[in-house]
Amino acid sequence: MNETLLNVNDLKTYFFIAEGAVKAVDSVHLKIGVGEVLGLVGESGCGKSTMALSIMRLIRHPGKIVGGEIWFEGENLLSKSEGEMRKIRGGKISMIFQNPMSSMNPVFTVGSQIAEAIKLHQDAQKHEVREKVVEILGKVGIPSPSERVKDYPHEYSGGMLQRAMIAMALSCNPKLLIADEPTTNLDVTIQAQILELMRTVRKEFDASILLIGHDFGVISELCDKVAVMYGGKLVEHADLATIFKEAKHPYTQALLESIPRLDVETERLRIIPGSVPQLINPHPGCRFCPRCEYAKEICSKEDPPLIEVGQGHSAACFLYGSIDKPNHQRK
Amino acid sequence: MSETLFEVTNLRKYFPITGGVFPRQVAAVHAVDGVSFTVELGETFGLVGESGCGKTTLARVVLRLIPPTAGAVRYGGREIFKLSEREMRKLRLEMAMVFQDPYGSLNPRMTIADSVGEPLDIHGLAKGPEKEKRIMELVEKVGLAPFHIYRYPHEFSGGQKQRIGIARALAGNPKLLVADEPVSSLDVSVRAQILNLLKDLQEELGFTYLYISHDLSTVKHMCNRVAVMYLGKFAELGAVKDVYKRPLHPYTEALMSAIPIPGRRREDRIILKGTVPTPIDPPPGCRFNPRCQYSEPMCKKEDPELIEVKKGHFVACHLKK
Numbered sequence: 001m002n003e004t005l006l007n008v009n010d011l012k013t014y015f016f017i018a019e020g021a022v023k024a025v026d027s028v029h030l031k032i033g034v035g036e037v038l039g040l041v042g043e044s045g046c047g048k049s050t051m052a053l054s055i056m057r058l059i060r061h062p063g064k065i066v067g068g069e070i071w072f073e074g075e076n077l078l079s080k081s082e083g084e085m086r087k088i089r090g091g092k093i094s095m096i097f098q099n100p101m102s103s104m105n106p107v108f109t110v111g112s113q114i115a116e117a118i119k120l121h122q123d124a125q126k127h128e129v130r131e132k133v134v135e136i137l138g139k140v141g142i143p144s145p146s147e148r149v150k151d152y153p154h155e156y157s158g159g160m161l162q163r164a165m166i167a168m169a170l171s172c173n174p175k176l177l178i179a180d181e182p183t184t185n186l187d188v189t190i191q192a193q194i195l196e197l198m199r200t201v202r203k204e205f206d207a208s209i210l211l212i213g214h215d216f217g218v219i220s221e222l223c224d225k226v227a228v229m230y231g232g233k234l235v236e237h238a239d240l241a242t243i244f245k246e247a248k249h250p251y252t253q254a255l256l257e258s259i260p261r262l263d264v265e266t267e268r269l270r271i272i273p274g275s276v277p278q279l280i281n282p283h284p285g286c287r288f289c290p291r292c293e294y295a296k297e298i299c300s301k302e303d304p305p306l307i308e309v310g311q312g313h314s315a316a317c318f319l320y321g322s323i324d325k326p327n328h329q330r331k
Numbered sequence: 332m333s334e335t336l337f338e339v340t341n342l343r344k345y346f347p348i349t350g351g352v353f354p355r356q357v358a359a360v361h362a363v364d365g366v367s368f369t370v371e372l373g374e375t376f377g378l379v380g381e382s383g384c385g386k387t388t389l390a391r392v393v394l395r396l397i398p399p400t401a402g403a404v405r406y407g408g409r410e411i412f413k414l415s416e417r418e419m420r421k422l423r424l425e426m427a428m429v430f431q432d433p434y435g436s437l438n439p440r441m442t443i444a445d446s447v448g449e450p451l452d453i454h455g456l457a458k459g460p461e462k463e464k465r466i467m468e469l470v471e472k473v474g475l476a477p478f479h480i481y482r483y484p485h486e487f488s489g490g491q492k493q494r495i496g497i498a499r500a501l502a503g504n505p506k507l508l509v510a511d512e513p514v515s516s517l518d519v520s521v522r523a524q525i526l527n528l529l530k531d532l533q534e535e536l537g538f539t540y541l542y543i544s545h546d547l548s549t550v551k552h553m554c555n556r557v558a559v560m561y562l563g564k565f566a567e568l569g570a571v572k573d574v575y576k577r578p579l580h581p582y583t584e585a586l587m588s589a590i591p592i593p594g595r596r597r598e599d600r601i602i603l604k605g606t607v608p609t610p611i612d613p614p615p616g617c618r619f620n621p622r623c624q625y626s627e628p629m630c631k632k633e634d635p636e637l638i639e640v641k642k643g644h645f646v647a648c649h650l651k652k
Contacts, residue, residue: 043518157606187381188545189603192589196602214519217591244594256593258523260552262575263592268530269523269552275488276518 004071005208006032006055006176011068013047013054020281024050024063026232029306032176037202037209039223039240041216043276047232048212052178055210056095057085073175091121094169098181100161104153110161111137111149114168121172132171139204140167141197159190163197170205177201180212195221216259220244225312228252231277231287234306238313248315251288286318294319334372336507336539337393342366342402344385344392348611361610362388364563365402367637372506375533375540377554377571379547379586381607385563386543390509393541394426395419406507424454427500431512433492437484443470443495444480450502469498474528490521497528501536509541514549526552547590551575556643559583562610562618565637569644579646581623617649625650 013025024047032038042048053059055070057077070077072093077085089095097103104113114133118124124132130149137145140163153161162182169177182198183191199222202209213219219226219240226243228236228251236249247253257270274291277283285300286292292299298318306316343366345359362385370376378386392399395411404411406422414422430436437446447466451457457465467477473494484492493513500508510529514522526549533540544550550557551571558568559580567580578584585601603622608614614621620630630649637647 043520159606187607188547188589189381189585190606191591192600192602195591196600215591216593220593221591221596241594255520258520259593260523260526260548261593262548262551262587262590263595266552268527271523271527272520273524275490275521 003034004031005034005036005073006030006210007069007071008051008055009069009071011051011054011070012066013050013059013063014066015063017062017280022279023232023282024279025054026282027068028229028232028234030227030234030237032208032210034175035206035208036225037211037223039219039226040210040212040229041214041219041226042229043214045276045279046229047279048229049180051229052095052180052210052212055178056089056093058089087121090117090169090174091172092174093176093178094172094174096162096165096169096177096179096182098184100158100165100185101153103165104161106153109150109152110156110164111151114149114164114171117168117171133167136167136171137164140164140170140201141193142167159186159193162186162190162194166194166197166201170201170207173205174207176210177207178210178212181214182211183218184213184215191218198222216244216256228255231282232279233287233316235288235317236313236315237306238310242310242313246310246313248309248313248320249288249317250292250294250319252315286316333374335369336372337404337406338369339393340367340403340405342389342392342404343400344388344397345400358611361563361613363392363399364610364613366560366563366565368558368565368568370507370539370541373537373539374556375542375554377550377557378541378543378560379545379550379557380560381545383607383610384560385610386560387511389560390428390511390541390543394423394428394509424503425506426509427503427505427507428509428511429493429496429500429513432516433489433496434484434516436496437492439484442481442483443475443487446484446495447480447499447502450499454503456503465502469501470495472501472532473498474524488521489517490524493517493525494528497525497532501532504536505538507539507541509543511543512545513542515544515546522549529553547575547586559586562607562613564618565645565647566619567644567646568637569641569646573641573644579640579644579651580619580648581625581650582619585624617647 008028008030011025011028015022015024040048054065059065065078111133115129118129118132133149134145137149142148142160142163183194211222223240226240227234230251236252247256254270254272258272260269272291277287285302286304289295289299304316304318306314309315309320342363344363345361347356348358349355350357366389380386391397393404444466447469448462451462451465466480470480475494514525542553554571557571557574559566561582566582567574578587585603588599588601605622616631616633617635620626635647635649637645639645640651
């Protein structure tokens, strides 16, 4: 395998509110190799965005990273000072957000906002910065970039603005790009354009990408590996093909069968009973246990560890490993 | 073929834009611009399109929630825009709507019993203990427990709220149920529950759905026939199995190829250029021509009509004549 770029080790991010601690991210391990694209999938409230913000050290009060390590290029980001983090954010690690409209400042031009990122992280003359901005806007497919740099965010359409956000994120040649649901707010035809762009970005800039999303389709388009989160925990981690062919965790299996698909005929969809769990003082044991059809006694008592179930494939479920091995593969 | 439930002919809805010192109409948003179709009794008719293509406006005009600019809707042999308010109110009993946002469509100060019982009061369908019995019945039908009815909306999850919205829509025993993106604000694992519920209810009660969505996968799962809308017009209309297997309109083709499929990397993708033009000033000729890869000179001049190219399969494209 190639070198590890980011290694998240036993990360715990809790939000402390009056009712108790919300365990948004609870003992999560994650690795991203150099040049690798990892998809982090889960439903709303499963902790995937908190995960991204933790890596960027952008967790705000009442949230707090209470444990774990985040190793990036051999250094632990959690032991960095705020000043050092500032140099890394937008430089070596940059992020694309879900809603491009609200992530840009409406009173500055798009060009000046991208220039700001370049000025902060690179030593460049004023005219060089301007050239760079135009160049990068052109690279992400903005037509007549030398004109459009002077436009304000409201003069861009949603898809164009997302392109501009990607340009901003790439402006300092990041090693790691975190994209948090980059296409969720866009129409399907625009989504296809942005996905195409992300693919070329991957080739051209050679950055590792952490793609966060809830749509398995979008994830399939870009990722090499997939990590599935549920209720603040990582439940499964494998290669893209493995996840779709032989998902092991009951949640992953059920989730994949519950989505209507364009390429498969189904009369009835599989149902996962109940709804997503509350993360305030969660019940002991596996988080998925109350909704799981294979739940056993141990599942409601102990937390299943993430164990190796195949080559580069791990799952957190008591159905596998030393206890016993019922075979409940998908037909 | 089976019986027709309603027929829409050449329906138009323009929203005026006013401006100037003395406000007058300066332009109009052509939200729905000449749409004709029929919906058969008991079928599920899907309307798909990207945001702003006019699908929600079309549904609202069909229910006469907003007046049309031109055109007609014949519902069960009667022209609904010519009915008096009183007659319309009676007819509304047969039409119901399930909305996209289950959080916004329930009054937070009303208990579930009040919300579900309101249509019963308005139409004078049931009173006293009979009404309560009916409410319990409706709530159970959508998979909630009878003790739930004295609770308030904030005590429920998104999926449960959508169930309540469906129970309320069922109160008047509707013949037509308009579902406007009923699952798009729900979590993925909860979506399947609601989609299956909608299918079961249709089997049990036999009503007709007008199912609106931007998600081609759920439309394929739910519908018998589908119309693809682009900028206020139908680009293509036909049986789901035909349209999905062999899309005829270049827009449908691109739309289908744009949908990411789980577990597969699509290499055959058609990437459309640019974005949807504004419906204030739609491009002349075929509305899709500025983004169409097959565009020919005549597409810029003449607006193609929706013509039947195969039995029951209509397309509005000059190249498919």
